[in-house]
Amino acid sequence: MRAMELARFTVDPSDVEAMLQARPAMLAALRERFAGFESLRLVRLDEWTWLDVVVWASRAQADEAAAKIGEIPQCRAAFAFIKEMVSMEHAEIFFAGDRAA
Template sequence: MTAIELARFTVDPDDVDAMLDARPAMLRALRERFDGFEALHLVRLDERTWLDVVRWASRAQADEAAATVVELPECRAAFAYIKEVVAMEHGEVLFAGDRAS
């Protein structure tokens, strides 16, 4: 069953461009390392607060990634701009709608 990871975090406004520049390498690393990785969306909530919405093929794959993602240098580089992790949650998707539905 598909899983969603929600990571709410803060970034200093002076670091936003550098954080955004680090994201493509992080995305490539996630695709290469984790078979269950499906999608990554970065959402700006306000000047300092951001939300990563990550879709995984299963909850087990999301949990495995959460435990090992900091081992990837590209992810560590992107995470270096995070000032505070406000919340980190994982959940299973029970209903989803898209344009094809």
Template sequence: MTTVELTRFHVAPDQVRRLLAARPAMLADFRADRAGFLGARLVRLPGDDWLDIVHWRTAEDFAESRAKGANLPGIKAFFEAIDHVVSAEEGTIEDEEQS
């Protein structure tokens, strides 16, 4: 089953452009360096909060990614635009479409 990382975070209004500018490089670094990374969606919520929905092949892949932290420049730049994390959760997709 696919593991989903749900991270809600706060971005100061003056950092939104920086966050969005850093996103492509962060995703490229994840694709290059994070085993099991399947993709991500960034959702802007009301106010100054955002939700990052990241799909991982397995819970182990997600755990390995967390252990690496901001180890590459694109990931670091994205993380630096975040004021603070509001919440972080992990779950599994239970209704995956079958092809």
């Protein structure tokens, strides 16, 4: 069953452009390193607060990635702009409008 990762974090508004510039390299690294990686969406909730919405092929693959992501230089570079990690949750996807879960 597919899984979703929801990571809520804050970024200083003065760092937003640099954080966004680091994202394409992070995305490429996720695709290269983790076979279960399916998609990444970055959404802005307010001036300081952001949410990464990541879809994985399975919960086990999401958990594996969470344990190893800090080892990937491109991910560390993108994460360097995070001021506070507010929350991190994983959930199983039971229904998806884009395709079957």
